[in-house]
Amino acid sequence: MSVKLDVIPAEAGIQYLAATASAVHNAAEELTMVTLYRYPFAAMGSRCEIRLYASSEETAAACARAAIDDVLRLETKYSRYRDDSVTAAINRVAQAGGAIDVDAETATLLDYAAACYEQSDGLFDLTSGVLREVWSADRRELPDTDTLQRLLARVGWSKVRWQRPRLVFGFPGMEIDFGGVVKEYAADRAATLCAEAGFRHGLIDLGGDIKIIGPHPDGTPWAVGIQHPRIKEAVMATLDLFEGAIATSGDYERFVEIDGRRYSHILSPRTGMPVCGLAGVSVAAPECVVAGSATTIAMLMEDRGAQWLDEVGLPHVWMDQQLRVGGTYA
Amino acid sequence: MGAISPRLAALTAAAMALPGVHARAADAPGEHPWGVDATHLEYSESGNRMRVRVNQASAVVPIGESFQLKANGIQDLMSGASPVFNAPGPGGKTQQVLTGASVFDNRKAGDIGASAAIGDNQLTLRQGWSKENDYKSTWTSLEGKRDFNRKSTTLAVGFAFSNDGVSSHDAPDDFRTRIKRDFFGGVTQIIDERSLVELSLEYSYSNGFLSDPYKLVFVQSAGLLRDARPGRRRQTAVTVKYLTYVPAIDSSLQAVGSLSTDNWGIGSGALELQWKKELPGEWLVNAGARYYTQSSADFYAPLYLTPPGDAHSSDYRLAGFGSIGWIAGVTKQLTPNFSVQIAAERSYRRAGLRSGGTGIDADNYIWGLYLVTLQARF
Amino acid sequence: MLQSDAPGLERTHMRMRRSRLNARFGIAALAAIGVIAVTPTARSLTNGDPAPACSARLLDGGRAVSLAEYRGQVVYLDFWASWCGPCRESFPFMNELQRDLADRGLQILAVSVDKTAEDARRFLARYPAQFTVALDVAAACPSAFQLQGMPSSYIIDKGGAVRAVHAGFRNRDRAEIRQQLLDLLGGGAK
Amino acid sequence: MTLAARLIVIAAVVALLANAGCATVQPWERGTLAKPVMAMEEPAHETAQKLRTYSAKEGGAAATGVGGGGCGCN
Numbered sequence: 021m022s023v024k025l026d027v028i029p030a031e032a033g034i035q036y037l038a039a040t041a042s043a044v045h046n047a048a049e050e051l052t053m054v055t056l057y058r059y060p061f062a063a064m065g066s067r068c069e070i071r072l073y074a075s076s077e078e079t080a081a082a083c084a085r086a087a088i089d090d091v092l093r094l095e096t097k098y099s100r101y102r103d104d105s106v107t108a109a110i111n112r113v114a115q116a117g118g119a120i121d122v123d124a125e126t127a128t129l130l131d132y133a134a135a136c137y138e139q140s141d142g143l144f145d146l147t148s149g150v151l152r153e154v155w156s157a158d159r160r161e162l163p164d165t166d167t168l169q170r171l172l173a174r175v176g177w178s179k180v181r182w183q184r185p186r187l188v189f190g191f192p193g194m195e196i197d198f199g200g201v202v203k204e205y206a207a208d209r210a211a212t213l214c215a216e217a218g219f220r221h222g223l224i225d226l227g228g229d230i231k232i233i234g235p236h237p238d239g240t241p242w243a244v245g246i247q248h249p250r251i252k253e254a255v256m257a258t259l260d261l262f263e264g265a266i267a268t269s270g271d272y273e274r275f276v277e278i279d280g281r282r283y284s285h286i287l288s289p290r291t292g293m294p295v296c297g298l299a300g301v302s303v304a305a306p307e308c309v310v311a312g313s314a315t316t317i318a319m320l321m322e323d324r325g326a327q328w329l330d331e332v333g334l335p336h337v338w339m340d341q342q343l344r345v346g347g348t349y350a
Numbered sequence: 351m352g353a354i355s356p357r358l359a360a361l362t363a364a365a366m367a368l369p370g371v372h373a374r375a376a377d378a379p380g381e382h383p384w385g386v387d388a389t390h391l392e393y394s395e396s397g398n399r400m401r402v403r404v405n406q407a408s409a410v411v412p413i414g415e416s417f418q419l420k421a422n423g424i425q426d427l428m429s430g431a432s433p434v435f436n437a438p439g440p441g442g443k444t445q446q447v448l449t450g451a452s453v454f455d456n457r458k459a460g461d462i463g464a465s466a467a468i469g470d471n472q473l474t475l476r477q478g479w480s481k482e483n484d485y486k487s488t489w490t491s492l493e494g495k496r497d498f499n500r501k502s503t504t505l506a507v508g509f510a511f512s513n514d515g516v517s518s519h520d521a522p523d524d525f526r527t528r529i530k531r532d533f534f535g536g537v538t539q540i541i542d543e544r545s546l547v548e549l550s551l552e553y554s555y556s557n558g559f560l561s562d563p564y565k566l567v568f569v570q571s572a573g574l575l576r577d578a579r580p581g582r583r584r585q586t587a588v589t590v591k592y593l594t595y596v597p598a599i600d601s602s603l604q605a606v607g608s609l610s611t612d613n614w615g616i617g618s619g620a621l622e623l624q625w626k627k628e629l630p631g632e633w634l635v636n637a638g639a640r641y642y643t644q645s646s647a648d649f650y651a652p653l654y655l656t657p658p659g660d661a662h663s664s665d666y667r668l669a670g671f672g673s674i675g676w677i678a679g680v681t682k683q684l685t686p687n688f689s690v691q692i693a694a695e696r697s698y699r700r701a702g703l704r705s706g707g708t709g710i711d712a713d714n715y716i717w718g719l720y721l722v723t724l725q726a727r728f
Numbered sequence: 729m730l731q732s733d734a735p736g737l738e739r740t741h742m743r744m745r746r747s748r749l750n751a752r753f754g755i756a757a758l759a760a761i762g763v764i765a766v767t768p769t770a771r772s773l774t775n776g777d778p779a780p781a782c783s784a785r786l787l788d789g790g791r792a793v794s795l796a797e798y799r800g801q802v803v804y805l806d807f808w809a810s811w812c813g814p815c816r817e818s819f820p821f822m823n824e825l826q827r828d829l830a831d832r833g834l835q836i837l838a839v840s841v842d843k844t845a846e847d848a849r850r851f852l853a854r855y856p857a858q859f860t861v862a863l864d865v866a867a868a869c870p871s872a873f874q875l876q877g878m879p880s881s882y883i884i885d886k887g888g889a890v891r892a893v894h895a896g897f898r899n900r901d902r903a904e905i906r907q908q909l910l911d912l913l914g915g916g917a918k
Numbered sequence: 919m920t921l922a923a924r925l926i927v928i929a930a931v932v933a934l935l936a937n938a939g940c941a942t943v944q945p946w947e948r949g950t951l952a953k954p955v956m957a958m959e960e961p962a963h964e965t966a967q968k969l970r971t972y973s974a975k976e977g978g979a980a981a982t983g984v985g986g987g988g989c990g991c992n
Contacts, residue, residue: 128367135364139357209370235853238630262853307365333355354860389963406963540943544950585979595950602955610978618978626955634954644978667977693964723963811952841946870946878945
C-alpha cells in the first residue's frame with residue numbers, strides 16, 4: 021500500500037504551521053520573565069493592595085484596574101454614607117416600613133447573611149446597624165438601659181420577611197447594613213477576576229482580609245502575619261497560605277474608650293452592648309466571605325467564640341482578653 | 351479543608367451562590383489535549399561543510415476520547431560542501447576532496463496519521479512523503495502498543511516500509527528506485543519504584559539502488575569511478591534504555607546502549623548517558639554525553655590502489671570511525687498551556703575511535719546542532 | 729469495571745506479519761519479548777464486597793478520619809495524588825458533586841497518597857477542593873482496596889458495601905458516577 | 919550461528935533478566951515514576967531530528983522505533 025503523490029499536501033500546511041510557530045514563539049519570549057507588581061489603593065475605609073506576578077506591566081495593570089473597579093463598584097453600591105446606594109434605597113423603605121424588590125446580587129448577599137444568622141444563633145444580624153445611633157465614636161458614658169431597649173425593639177432579622185426578590189419591613193425604624201459581608205465578598209471577586217484572566221500567582225488584600233490567587237511562582241506559600249491585638253507592631257501568628265483566604269476581626273480596630281475601658285465597635289443584637297470576649301481572631305477558609313463572617317460570629321459569640329470555631333472546623337487562631345492564644349494555628 | 355461540619359457546609363453552600371466568589375479552575379490540558387509543536391533547528395559541520403536549517407511543525411487533534419489525528423510538516427534548507435572522494439595528498443597522507451560549488455537543496459516532507467486507543471491497546475497508522483529535487487520517498491508505518499500488569503509493562507510492535515527514488519543533478523529525472531522494510535519490537539518494564547528499562551529490537555532490509563550518486567572513488571591507475579554499493583542490505587539492531595531516579599541528587603540518570611550489525615560488515619555500538627533535573631519554577635535541565643563507534647564496510651576503502659571489485663565506496667559514513675559528543679537541553683513550562691524547549695548536541699568524529707576496519711583522519715570533523723521547540727497544549 | 733489483563737499478544741496481529749516475515753528473526757525476537765511473565769494481580773474489589781477499614785489524616789488540622797465514621801451516609805471515596813494527571817479533571821467534578829449532593833447526605837472523602845502534605849497542598853493550590861481531603865502517607869488504604877489504577881474511586885452505600893469501582897477518571901464517566909450516587913441517595917432526581 | 923541470531927539470544931536473556939528483577943510496583947506507588955524527569959518518551963521533534971542526524975552521519979542503525987522516510991542527505 022504505497023500512495024504516489026506528487027503534489028505535497030504539506031506545502032500549505034507547512035507555511036501555516038511555521039507561521040503559528042513564530043507567533044507562539046514570540047508569546048513565549050514575552051512570558052518568560054515574571055515579576056511582582058503591587059497596586060495599593062484605599063477602599064471600604066481601609067488600606068488595600070493587589071499583588072500580582074506577571075510577565076509585563078501592562079497585563080498586571082489591566083487586571084489590577086479591573087479588580088479595583090469592581091471593589092469600588094461594590095463600595096459605592098452598598099455604602100451607608102451615599103444616598104444613591106442600594107443600602108440607602110433599602111433603608112429609605114425600612115425607615116418608613118414597607119417592601120422592596122432587590123437585584124440578584126443583593127438577593128444572594130441577603131441569602132448569605134440569612135445563612136450566617138442561622139449559624140450564629142441570631143447574633144450575625146444585618147439589622148443591628150440601628151445600635152450605632154447611640155454608640156457613636158465620641159460617646160463618653162454608657163447608654164442607659166431603656167434607650168438600649170427602645171433601639172433593640174427596632175433590631176432583629178427575624179422581624180424582616182425575606183422572600184427572594186422581595187424584602188418586607190413589618191414596621192418603621194429598621195435599618196440594614198451589608199458592612200459585615202461586602203468587603204470579604206469584594207476580595208473573593210477580585211481574586212476570581214485575576215485568576216480567570218490567567219494569573220496563577222498573587223493575592224488581594226482589602227484591609228487585612230486576604231484572598232490568595234496563587235502561591236509564589238516557585239510554589240512557595242505567602243507568609244501572612246496576624247497583628248497582635250494589643251501590641252501594634254507585634255504579630256500574634258504567621259500563617260503559610262498556598263490558597264484560599266484569611267480574615268481577621270478584633271476589638272482593637274475601631275473602639276470607644278469609656279472611663280478607661282475599651283469597647284469594641286462590634287455590637288451584640290441581643291444586648292445592644294459592644295461585645296466583650298475574644299480580643300482578636302483570624303480564620304482561614306477557601307472563600308474570604310466565609311472566613312470573614314466566621315471571625316465576626318466568633319467575636320459576637322463572646323466567651324463561646326473559641327468553642328464555636330472548633331464546631332465550624334476551619335483552621336483559626338484567637339487571643340482572649342487575658343492575652344492567651346488558642347486555635348488550630350496556635 | 352478539614353472535615354466539612356454542618357455549620358461550614360451551610361456557610362460554604364450559601365457562599366457558592368455569590369457570583370464571582372469561585373474562579374473556574376484553570377483549564378490545564380486534560381487527558382487528551384490537542385496540541386501544536388513548532389521547532390526551528392540549525393545544523394552545521396566544521397570546515398564550513400554542510401549547513402541545514404530545519405523548520406518543523408506538527409499538530410495533534412483529538413477526536414472524542416479515543417481517537418487522534420496527527421499531522422507533521424518539515425522543511426529543510428541544505429547548503430554547503432560535502433565530501434566526494436579521497437585522493438592521495440602530499441607526504442602520502444590521504445586527503446578529502448569536497449564538492450566545489452555550494453550545494454543548495456530544499457527538502458519538504460510531511461506525514462499524516464491517525465491513532466486509536468481501545469482499552470489498553472493503541473494502534474497508530476502514518477502515511478508520509480518526502481520530496482527534494484533529487485530524492486522522492488513515500489512511506490507507511492503501522493505501530494501497535496499494549497499495556498500489561500496494570501500498566502507496569504508496555505509492549506510495542508510495528509513495521510514500516512518506504513519506496514524511494516534517487517536521481518542526481520546531472521540526470522535529475524532519472525530516478526532509480528529502492529525499497530526498505532523495517533520491523534520493530536519493544537518492551538518497557540517498570541523495575542521498581544524508581545526505575546524502568548526498555549528493550550527494543552529492529553530488523554530492516556533494503557533492496558534496489560543503495561549507492562550515493564554524488565560519491566566517487568579514486569582508483570590509482572583508473573581515475574574516478576562512481577560509488578557502487580551492493581543492492582541488498584540487512585540490518586539488525588538492539589537497544590536497551592535504562593532510566594532511574596536518584597533521590598540523593600533529586601535527578602534521573604539515563605543510559606541508552608545500542609548494538610547493530612549488517613550484511614555490509616558494519617558493526618556499530620553507541621552509549622549515551624544523561625542526567626536530568628527538575629528545578630523550581632517549572633524548569634527542566636538535562637546534560638549528557640554520547641559515544642559512538644563503528645567498523646568499516648567490507649567493500650569500503652578510502653581510495654583504491656588496484657581496481658576494486660563490483661562493490662566499492664569511499665563514503666566517509668561507511669568508514670571505520672568513532673565519535674564522542676555532549677548533549678544539553680533546558681525546558682521551561684511557561685503557562686499551563688505553553689512550554690519552550692532548547693536542546694543542543696555537538697559530536698567530535700575521530701577515526702582513531704573506530705571499532706574495526708579502516709578509517710582515515712582526513713574524515714575527522716565536528717558536527718553540531720541546536721533547536722528551539724515551542725509546545726502548546728489546550 | 730476493570731478486569732486484570734489477559735497475557736499474550738493480539739493473535740490477528742501476529743498472523744498477518746508472520747507470512748511475510750523472515751521467520752528466523754521474527755519469531756525468536758518477539759518470543760524473547762513475549763517471555764515477560766505476567767504477574768498475577770490480587771483479586772480487586774467487586775460490587776457488594778464490604779469496604780475495607782481505612783483511616784487517614786485530615787489535611788487541615790491533622791485529625792484522623794476513618795471510613796467507619798460515615799456509616800449511614802453514601803460515601804464517594806477517591807484516591808488521588810499530586811503527580812496523577814487525570815486527577816486534575818476529577819477535582820472540578822467532585823466540587824460539582826459536593827455542591828449538588830452534599831445536602832442530600834453525600835460524603836466525599838478524597839484521600840491523597842502523596843508522600844508529603846506539601847505536595848498535596850501544591851496540587852490543591854492549583855485545583856481547589858471544596859470537599860474533605862485527607863492524607864494517607866503509609867498508603868494503608870490503597871493496599872486494602874487493591875487499587876487498579878490512579879485515580880481510583882469507590883462508591884460505598886449507607887451499609888458500608890462497595891457498590892461501584894472506577895479505576896482512572898475520564899470525562900465520560902461523570903454521568904455514570906452521578907447516576908450511581910443518585911440511585912443510592914434516593915429521593916427525586918436533582 | 920549468524921551474528922543476527924546471536925544478537926537475538928542476548929536480547930532474550932536481557933528480557934528475562936529485566937522481568938525477573940522487578941517487584942510489582944503498585945499503581946499508588948508510582949509517584950517517582952510520574953516525575954517529568956522520569957518520562958521515557960523524549961520530546962517528539964528533538965528525537966526525530968536527532969535520529970535523522972545519526973542515521974545520516976552514521977552507518978549503524980539504532981532500534982528506537984519505527985520512523986519512516988529518510989533523505990538523500992549526503
